Every structure is written in C-alpha cells, then in structure tokens.
Amino acid sequence: MYRKGGVKITIVWTSARKFRIPEAHFLQNLPAFQYLCRQYFIMSDVIAAPLTAKDFATDQEVRWCPGCGDYSILAQVQKVMPTLGIPRENVVIISGIGCSSRFPYYMNTYGMHSIHGRATAIASGLKASRPELSVWIVTGDGDSLSIGGNHTIHLLRRNFDVNVLMFNNQIYGLTKGQYSPTSEENKVTKSTPMGSIDHPFNPLALAMGADASFVARTMDRDPKHLQAMLLRANQHKGASFLEIYQNCNIFNDGAFEIFTEKGSKPVETLFVENGKPLTFGAAGEKGLRLDGFTPKVVDLSEGFSTDDLWVHDETDIYKAQILTRIFDDPRSEGHLPRPFGVFYAKERACYEDMMAMQLEEAKSRKTADLDALLRGKEVWTIG
Amino acid sequence: MIRKEEVLQDVVIKFAGDSGDGMQLTGTQFTNNTALLGADLSTFPDFPAEIRAPQGTLPGVSGFQLRFSSNSIHTPGDECDVLVAMNAAALKVNLGVLKKGGKVIINTDGFDSKNLRLANYAEGDNPLENGSLDSYDVIKMDVTKMTREALKEFTLGMKEKDRAKNMFVLGFLYFMYGRDMKNTEAFLTEKFGRKEDILASNLKALHAGYNYGDTTETFTTTYKVEKARIEAGSYRSIMGNQALAYGLIAASQKSGLPMFLGTYPITPASDILHELSRHKNFGVRTFQAEDEIAAISSAIGASYGGSLGVTTTSGPGMALKAEAMGLAVMLEIPLLIIDVQRGGPSTGLPTKTEQSDLLQAYYGRNGECPMPVLSASTPADCFEAVYEAVRISVQHMTPVIFLSDGYIANGAEPWKFPQSADLSPIHVKFKTDLGHGEEKFQPYLRDEKLVRPWAVPGTPGLEHRIGGIEKQNITGNVSYDPENHQLMVKIREEKINKIADHIPEQKLDSGEEKGKVLVLGWGSTYGAIKSAVNELQEDGLSVSHAHLRYLRPFPRNLGQILSQFETILVPELNNGQLIKILRDVYLVDAKSYNKIMGLPMTKTELVEEIRKYC
Ligand SMILES: Cc1ncc(C[n+]2csc(CCOP(=O)(O)OP(=O)(O)O)c2C)c(N)n1
Ligand code: SF4
Ligand SMILES: [Mg+2]
Numbered sequence: 001m002y003r004k005g006g007v008k009i010t011i012v013w014t015s016a017r018k019f020r021i022p023e024a025h026f027l028q029n030l031p032a033f034q035y036l037c038r039q040y041f042i043m044s045d046v047i048a049a050p051l052t053a054k055d056f057a058t059d060q061e062v063r064w065c066p067g068c069g070d071y072s073i074l075a076q077v078q079k080v081m082p083t084l085g086i087p088r089e090n091v092v093i094i095s096g097i098g099c100s101s102r103f104p105y106y107m108n109t110y111g112m113h114s115i116h117g118r119a120t121a122i123a124s125g126l127k128a129s130r131p132e133l134s135v136w137i138v139t140g141d142g143d144s145l146s147i148g149g150n151h152t153i154h155l156l157r158r159n160f161d162v163n164v165l166m167f168n169n170q171i172y173g174l175t176k177g178q179y180s181p182t183s184e185e186n187k188v189t190k191s192t193p194m195g196s197i198d199h200p201f202n203p204l205a206l207a208m209g210a211d212a213s214f215v216a217r218t219m220d221r222d223p224k225h226l227q228a229m230l231l232r233a234n235q236h237k238g239a240s241f242l243e244i245y246q247n248c249n250i251f252n253d254g255a256f257e258i259f260t261e262k263g264s265k266p267v268e269t270l271f272v273e274n275g276k277p278l279t280f281g282a283a284g285e286k287g288l289r290l291d292g293f294t295p296k297v298v299d300l301s302e303g304f305s306t307d308d309l310w311v312h313d314e315t316d317i318y319k320a321q322i323l324t325r326i327f328d329d330p331r332s333e334g335h336l337p338r339p340f341g342v343f344y345a346k347e348r349a350c351y352e353d354m355m356a357m358q359l360e361e362a363k364s365r366k367t368a369d370l371d372a373l374l375r376g377k378e379v380w381t382i383g
Numbered sequence: 384m385i386r387k388e389e390v391l392q393d394v395v396i397k398f399a400g401d402s403g404d405g406m407q408l409t410g411t412q413f414t415n416n417t418a419l420l421g422a423d424l425s426t427f428p429d430f431p432a433e434i435r436a437p438q439g440t441l442p443g444v445s446g447f448q449l450r451f452s453s454n455s456i457h458t459p460g461d462e463c464d465v466l467v468a469m470n471a472a473a474l475k476v477n478l479g480v481l482k483k484g485g486k487v488i489i490n491t492d493g494f495d496s497k498n499l500r501l502a503n504y505a506e507g508d509n510p511l512e513n514g515s516l517d518s519y520d521v522i523k524m525d526v527t528k529m530t531r532e533a534l535k536e537f538t539l540g541m542k543e544k545d546r547a548k549n550m551f552v553l554g555f556l557y558f559m560y561g562r563d564m565k566n567t568e569a570f571l572t573e574k575f576g577r578k579e580d581i582l583a584s585n586l587k588a589l590h591a592g593y594n595y596g597d598t599t600e601t602f603t604t605t606y607k608v609e610k611a612r613i614e615a616g617s618y619r620s621i622m623g624n625q626a627l628a629y630g631l632i633a634a635s636q637k638s639g640l641p642m643f644l645g646t647y648p649i650t651p652a653s654d655i656l657h658e659l660s661r662h663k664n665f666g667v668r669t670f671q672a673e674d675e676i677a678a679i680s681s682a683i684g685a686s687y688g689g690s691l692g693v694t695t696t697s698g699p700g701m702a703l704k705a706e707a708m709g710l711a712v713m714l715e716i717p718l719l720i721i722d723v724q725r726g727g728p729s730t731g732l733p734t735k736t737e738q739s740d741l742l743q744a745y746y747g748r749n750g751e752c753p754m755p756v757l758s759a760s761t762p763a764d765c766f767e768a769v770y771e772a773v774r775i776s777v778q779h780m781t782p783v784i785f786l787s788d789g790y791i792a793n794g795a796e797p798w799k800f801p802q803s804a805d806l807s808p809i810h811v812k813f814k815t816d817l818g819h820g821e822e823k824f825q826p827y828l829r830d831e832k833l834v835r836p837w838a839v840p841g842t843p844g845l846e847h848r849i850g851g852i853e854k855q856n857i858t859g860n861v862s863y864d865p866e867n868h869q870l871m872v873k874i875r876e877e878k879i880n881k882i883a884d885h886i887p888e889q890k891l892d893s894g895e896e897k898g899k900v901l902v903l904g905w906g907s908t909y910g911a912i913k914s915a916v917n918e919l920q921e922d923g924l925s926v927s928h929a930h931l932r933y934l935r936p937f938p939r940n941l942g943q944i945l946s947q948f949e950t951i952l953v954p955e956l957n958n959g960q961l962i963k964i965l966r967d968v969y970l971v972d973a974k975s976y977n978k979i980m981g982l983p984m985t986k987t988e989l990v991e992e993i994r995k996y997c
Contacts (some may be wrong), residue, residue, distance in 0.1 A: 125685040
C-alpha cells in the first residue's frame with residue numbers, strides 16, 4: 001500500500017511485492033510508479049491484506065434498471081480498483097446527478113453524490129487542496145456536457161490529476177428520456193416528438209479543444225477494454241477524460257449496438273493502440289491511412305500493407321484531433337469505423353502541483369507571521 | 384510671511400474628479416497620512432461602475448470622502464468642509480454636499496468650454512463666474528498648467544505629465560494641513576521604483592503642489608487636527624475587504640485548517656481575492672473559478688477534504704450559488720459564503736452600496752434550507768465578525784453566510800489590531816477512527832449540539848458516502864422515507880437554532896434598557912445610527928441603539944430587549960428586509976426607515992426620522 005505524504009522515497013520492487021502488486025502490473029506501470037515516487041508517495045506502515053473487488057462494494061442495494069450498462073461499468077471499476085495500489089481511504093469518487101451519478105453509493109471509498117453538473121468543480125477544489133487523494137469523477141453526458149459543460153472544459157484545461165468517467169448513453173436517463181447534448185440529430189425522444197434539431201457534441205473533440213491531456217473512449221460491453229482504459233486513465237498524471245459508451249436499455253436501448261454487438265463490432269469499430277497501425281475488421285483486414293489530413297479506409301487484401309497505414313501515436317496532438325473527428329453517423333453511407341482506445345495522452349503540469357509549488361515558494365520567501373500581517377507597515381499609537 | 388495654524392476638531396474633505404484623475408489614490412494617500420497622525424477617521428470612496436466613463440461627464444465623476452477628527456467618529460460625514468473639484472462635472476455632482484461657507488478647491492483647467500458642456504452647463508454659463516459659488520470660499524488654481532510647468536524638464540509625454548496632476552493636488556493639501564509627506568514618498572517609491580522617470584515626476588509634482596501653497600502669499604492659514612481621544616493602543620488604518628481577508632487568514636491559522644478560497648471576480652468583493660492571493664505564505668489557496676457555481680463548488684470540495692472552504696461574491700453571484708449552498712446544508716460541512724452586497728436586483732448598481740440580500744441569505748434556496756447569517760458593521764469589524772463566522776461554521780458543521788457591503792468593503796477606519804495570541808482559539812476536531820464499540824461509521828450521528836462528525840478522505844476505516852439526496856438519520860444512507868424527511872428537516876433547523884446557545888447575548892450599543900425608541904440596525908448603518916442616536920441622547924431623548932451581528936439565529940435575548948421599548952425603528956438600506964424577519968419571529972409592530980439610493984445612511988436623515996417617534 002502506498003500513502004502519499006510529502007517525503008521522497010524510492011519504492012523498490014521488493015516492497016511492491018510485499019504489497020502484493022502483481023509483477024506484470026508493476027512493470028507495466030513502472031514509469032507511473034517512478035513518477036509518483038518522485039512526487040510524494042511514501043509507504044504506509046499499515047500493510048493490509050490485498051483488497052478484492054468485493055472490498056469496494058457497499059451494502060447499498062444497486063438501483064439501476066436491470067440490464068443497464070452502468071452495472072458493467074461498476075463491476076469493472078470494482079475489479080480494477082484493488083489493482084491500483086491505492087489505499088481505499090485515499091480514493092474519492094465525486095459525481096453529479098443522473099442515473100450514472102448514483103455510482104459513489106456503490107463504491108466503498110469516500111464519495112460524494114453532489115449536484116447536477118458540478119462534480120468537476122467540486123473535485124477541482126478537493127484535488128487542489130488534497131493533491132495526494134485519488135479523485136474520480138463519475139458523470140453523465142447531460143451532467144458533464146449540458147449543465148456542467150463549462151466546468152468540464154475548465155477542469156480539462158487546468159489539468160487537475162483526476163479521472164473523469166463520462167457515461168455517455170446519449171440520453172437523459174434519470175429524468176426519463178429527453179434527448180441529451182450527445183443525442184444524434186433527428187432523434188425522437190419525449191421532448192423531441194418531431195425529432196431533435198440540436199446538433200450533438202463530439203465529446204472527445206470537445207475534450208481535445210479544451211486541451212485535455214488524456215482522451216480515450218471505451219464501452220460498457222467490452223469489459224476487458226474498459227478495464228484497460230480505466231488502468232490507463234489512472235496511470236495518466238493529469239486530467240483523464242474517458243468516455244464510456246453506456247447502454248440505457250430503458251430510454252435509448254441499442255444506441256451503440258452497432259459498435260458493441262458481435263456481428264457489426266469488427267467492421268464498425270477501430271481499436272487504436274499506441275505504436276500500432278490502425279487496422280480493423282474481423283481479421284484485421286482493413287486499415288486506415290492518411291491521405292493528406294483525410295483518413296481513408298483501405299483494404300489490406302488489395303495491394304496495401306500495414307506499412308501504408310496510419311500508425312497510432314498517442315502523443316501526436318495533430319493526429320489525435322483527426323482521430324477524434326472520426327465520428328461518422330454509423331447509418332451514413334461510406335462511414336468510417338468508430339475509434340476506441342487512448343486517442344491522446346501527453347503529460348503536462350498539473351494545477352494542484354503548481355499551486356502547491358507556489359505555496360512552497362511563498363513560504364520560503366516570507367514566513368507566515370500573523371502578527372506582522374495584522375500590524376501592517378503604518379502604525380500609530382494613542383495614549 | 385506670517386502664517387497661522389488653526390486647530391480644528393473635525394474635517395471632511397471630498398476629493399472629486401474624473402475617474403481618470405486618480406482621486407481614489409489621492410484620497411487613500413491622504414487617509415493613510417492622516418491615520419499616522421492618530422486622528423480618528425472614516426472614508427467613503429464613491430466611484431462609477433465604468434472604469435473610464437466618458438471623460439468629463441457627470442457619470443464619470445469619481446469621489447473619495449474622508450473625515451478625520453480628534454473625537455471618536457463613526458461616519459465619513461454627511462457634509463464636507465472642503466471639496467476638491469478637478470473639473471466642472473465634479474463640482475456639479477458634489478456641490479450639494481459642501482457646507483455653506485466651505486472651501487472649494489477648483490482646478491480651473493477643468494472648467495473650459497468643453498468641460499462645461501460635458502457637465503451639462505448651458506452655453507455660456509460657468510459656475511466660476513455666475514455667482515453660484517459666492518457663499519463658498521473658492522480657491523482657484525490651474526493644476527494642469529502648474530503640473531506641466533513643474534515637469535517641463537521631463538521628457539515624458541504630455542499625457543504622462545498630466546497624470547501627475549493628482550500629486551500636485553495632494554501636495555497642496557499636505558501643505559494646507561501641515562503634513563509631512565514621507566508616507567506618500569515611500570508609497571510612490573515602492574509603486575514606481577523601477578520606472579525612474581515616472582517616480583521622479585510624481586515626486587516633483589507632489590512637492591510642487593506643496594511649495595505652491597507654501598510660497599503663495601494667499602494661503603495664510605494651515606490647519607491641524609489633534610490626535611483622537613480614542614481608546615489607547617496601537618492602531619493602523621484598514622479597509623473592510625482587507626480586514627475581512629485578514630480575519631479569514633487569522634481564523635485559518637487559529638483553527639489549523641488550511642484555507643481555500645474559490646471565487647469569481649465581482650465588484651465589490653474582488654479585493655478580498657486580490658488580498659488573499661498575496662498571502663500564500665499562510666498556506667492560503669486561492670482559486671479563480673470559471674463562474675460562481677464552480678467557485679462555491681470548489682470550496683465545498685476543499686471543505687470536504689478538510690480545508691476551510693470559503694467563497695466570496697456579491698448579489699448576482701449569491702443567486703448563482705444558491706443550489707450549491709443547499710448541497711452544503713445537506714452535507715453539513717463547514718463553508719463560508721461571503722456576500723459583499725451592492726445595489727440590486729440583477730446587475731443593479733455594481734459600485735454602490737445596499738443591504739438588499741438579507742432575505743436572499745435567509746431564504747433564497749430551494750427546500751427548507753437554514754443557514755446561520757452574520758454581518759459586519761464597520762470596516763474594522765469585518766475582522767472580528769468573519770472570525771466568529773468561521774468559528775460557528777467549523778464548530779457547528781454548517782455553511783455560514785456572511786454579509787458585508789460596498790460601503791464597508793471600501794471604507795477605511797483606524798483599527799486597534801489584536802495580537803494573534805489574544806485571539807480566541809478555534810477548536811476543530813476531525814474524526815480519525817471508529818470510537819469504542821462503534822462498528823461502522825455513522826456520518827450523521829450527532830452530538831448534543833446536533834453536530835455531525837467531520838471525517839475527511841484519507842482517514843482509514845471511515846469511508847462513507849454523502850450527497851444532496853435526503854439521508855437517513857444517523858446512517859446517512861439515501862432515504863425517501865416520509866417520516867425521516869420530516870425528522871431531518873426539523874433536525875437541520877434545530878441545529879441552526881441551537882447556535883443561539885453558543886453566541887453572546889445581544890447588548891445595547893448605547894442608551895437605556897427600557898424606553899421610548901430602540902433603533903435596531905444591522906451591517907453598515909452602524910456608524911450613522913450610532914451618531915444619530917448619540918446626538919438625540921445628548922438632547923435628552925429616550926433613544927437606545929442595538930446593532931445585530933448575528934442575524935440567524937438571533938441572539939437569545941433579542942425578543943426580551945425588543946419588548947422593553949414603545950417603538951422599534953429599523954433603518955435599512957433596502958425596502959424593509961430585517962423588519963420582515965423581526966415581525967415573523969417576534970410578532971413586533973416595528974417601523975422601518977428605508978433608503979434605497981445606493982448611498983449610505985446619513986446621520987442627519989436618521990436624526991430627523993428618529994425624532995418622529997420620540
Ligand atoms: C439543477 C438541476 N436541473 C435539472 C435536474 C434534473 N436532472 C437530473 S438528472 C438530469 C439529466 C441526467 O442526464 P445524464 O447526465 O446524461 O445522466 P444519466 O441519467 O443519463 O446517467 C436532469 C436534467 C436536476 N437534478 N438538477
Ligand atoms: S434509465 Fe437508463 S441509464 Fe438510467 S438506470 Fe435505467 S437503464 Fe440505466
Ligand atoms: Mg445520459
């Protein structure tokens with residue numbers, strides 16, 4: 001177990017083993033561990049038994065509709081949490097309002113179910129004042145992109161080291177089925193009987209526009225990928241924006257079917273991996289190549305080789321923007337497959353660290369002398 | 384030349400000019416200089432909402448009123464003895480507050496045909512020539528010309544030279560009041576240290592103004608105000624927002640809670656942010672959020688994490704914060720919401736004062752959402768009052784609203800600053816582990832004050848979830864149970880009411896405990912009410928004065944006090960807000976006196992009003 005504290009120490013592999021961190025995980029995350037050590041981790045004197053997914057469940061009855069995609073997300077988060085090496089008491093989950101935002105009640109960590117749209121803002125204050133906590137934000141498409149849109153973009157540009165899990169079901173679930181800012185045009189919902197005339201957000205392009213330092217997409221129906229993305233989001237030092245396609249089987253059933261179902265998934269989705277060419281199709285027989293700035297689908301059986309393809313580089317901000325722009329309506333003719341995975345990940349300074357540094361600098365320049373402050377420079381005496 | 388020195392008791396000077404003329408700075412410098420002499424003082428800066436309203440026009444006039452006295456004073460004065468008018472508009476706007484026979488110092492350059500036209504004088508009409516100033520003592524000088532002349536050796540542009548005009552005027556006043564100018568010289572050196580030309584030209588203009596008075600034979604009298612007969616001790620001059628910032632820092636130090644300010648700039652509260660952001664060495668974190676909602680939300684996040692969360696704003700921002708305040712009430716965590724009130728509704732009168740957010744503070748949220756409300760009555764009182772607000776917030780686990788207003792925020796007065804060792808400690812206890820026999824942490828298990836434990840993230844074994852949904856008593860679990868909701872609403876209310884047992888009883892500020900009229904005020908009307916009541920008491924009238932710091936809950940003996948008077952008069956800078964609450968709580972037939980002009984209360988109008996009931 002690790003507890004952040006302010007003293008620099010080196011975590012060696014033996015201690016990592018003592019704390020039952022799987023070797024693979026340790027090696028895979030080595031840079032992140034080193035980074036964290038450099039920052040402020042010290043080992044806690046408490047050595048607890050390894051935690052399991054169960055330790056992260058609460059005694060509260062889970063109240064989502066049967067079949068809701070939120071169940072899978074909860075299960076994956078509970079599975080991933082014990083592998084992160086973060087003491088449970090240092091995990092804080094903050095949510096807004098919506099079906100998705102009930103999440104904290106089901107996680108045996110610290111948690112706050114706050115008000116609509118403001119989880120990001122609350123998390124900002126918490127992280128700024130307690131940088132050592134592991135702060136997770138759970139939010140819906142309405143919560144983060146309508147009412148809380150402003151706070152979302154500002155959190156991303158400030159780059160607090162938090163993880164934003166944005167459950168996108170392209171609908172307002174909790175208020176029973178109005179269209180959301182990610183609902184597609186022409187969508188017929190309770191509030192749009194003649195079809196929606198709102199043009200939807202492209203959440204990842206928006207995140208890139210807000211200078212997010214980590215941008216990724218995954219889905220509820222692919223637990224492995226979802227787990228991998230949660231791990232990556234956590235590893236990333238900085239604001240991680242993870243969009244999770246989530247099926248609302250009551251008000252927007254099948255919104256992502258084309259991406260999630262066996263039959264269509266291979267050709268309709270494209271899972272990007274760093275350093276690998278962009279291929280898709282049941283046997284990876286198709287690929288994307290860049291023709292100028294325009295992505296084009298090519299058939300590897302038709303004279304193209306993987307050398308011709310676009311090779312994914314998570315740190316390339318220009319290509320990441322193009323990748324987020326691959327957002328075709330899957331119903332449209334000649335559409336491109338929808339990308340999943342880490343689009344962009346590049347660390348830059350985090351707000352809370354810079355804030356802490358300024359405080360340290362100010363303290364080193366001038367001692368905190370309350371009497372001197374109250375007295376000021378110009379004093380006179382009576383009597 | 385023989386020059387005589389006249390000793391005065393009480394002087395009110397108003398510096399008035401275009402908003403580009405630097406009158407606020409001139410006024411502040413003169414104030415600091417006066418403070419160092421040990422006179423009692425009170426200031427009233429009065430400036431337009433526009434940073435640079437059209438030059439020379441009536442709305443562009445910026446004023447700074449300073450009163451200093453060898454007596455104890457409580458207001459910046461209803462009328463002034465000396466008016467400095469840098470242009471025609473400044474004269475027109477302010478002549479009404481100049482005493483008959485008072486001095487008016489005129490910058491003649493500000494009275495050319497263009498300035499006269501901009502000040503809406505009729506074609507050919509000039510107040511310097513039409514006899515309208517006959518009953519005043521007029522001192523005319525061409526400040527612009529003399530400043531330019533003094534700076535003729537400087538290579539600065541004309542515009543930059545003209546910017547030193549205010550220093551010329553300041554120097555002249557320093558001569559008139561027999562001052563030394565060291566503090567202003569030091570100020571200029573600190574401000575312009577690196578811009579040698581600007582520093583030298585300002586110093587030159589300052590001295591030129593002084594010497595002009597000194598060498599011109601016309602000014603045969605200088606004036607002096609003796610040290611004030613006020614409580615012995617060490618004093619400094621302080622403005623309301625500054626005192627408020629210091630109060631917060633002191634409370635943070637004394638409670639051991641690191642302070643976090645989440646805020647969004649708004650007049651007249653922004654100076655608190657500016658001040659606090661300069662004191663990071665005290666561990667103060669300031670966060671300029673993207674809006675007021677984010678501002679309060681971030682402060683809630685910080686409080687949740689164990690900091691002293693603070694948010695500062697004015698009326699429009701209060702409206703935006705309402706929902707988040709409700710969350711803080713449900714979470715039952717400490718949080719300070721500071722509202723430096725201004726004229727409303729909507730954008731209203733951004734730079735003018737008003738007390739019209741009291742009902743908003745009391746009731747302006749959805750649901751049954753009680754919160755303590757405190758207020759400050761003078762600039763220096765902001766320190767102690769906000770310190771007390773923090774104490775209540777952290778010891779009673781509740782968000783607290785603190786009301787100040789534009790008048791005290793920007794006003795200054797001498798402050799007998801405390802020693803940090805004399806400040807009462809603020810005890811705070813986090814819950815750190817499960818108590819004896821406690822199996823599971825119960826976040827809403829209360830003590831005898833009905834206060835719940837504060838368990839912050841990072842504490843092993845106390846992991847728990849809180850939120851805005853109604854919670855089950857004791858466990859804090861989500862609960863939609865009807866009985867439980869009623870119980871929780873009552874508990875939250877009772878918890879706030881119980882705070883009355885932990886605050887001092889209300890005292891009378893002056894007067895007998897029983898009598899004809901009780902003038903009951905709150906906030907920035909303090910000085911005017913005190914002065915008016917004192918005057919009437921000297922006339923032998925049966926008037927008493929009580930001034931509330933604690934507005935919710937009221938001090939436990941307030942009802943008893945009210946019952947001792949035939950008339951309760953409640954003067955407020957609003958359309959009658961405290962009075963509504965008093966009627967509701969105490970069923971008293973109180974009378975109101977309301978002023979809603981964006982201006983502070985004056986002693987004169989109050990004397991007249993109170994007399995009606997004597
Ligand atoms: C201030 C405020 N406005 C409106 C609501 C009503 N409301 C609750 S959740 C919600 C939309 C939630 O949609 P989303 O964020 O997508 O979450 P989902 O339920 O789909 O998971 C709305 C409009 C509210 N609770 N608070
Ligand atoms: S309404 Fe939709 S999103 Fe909400 S719980 Fe039910 S299925 Fe899930
Ligand atoms: Mg939704």
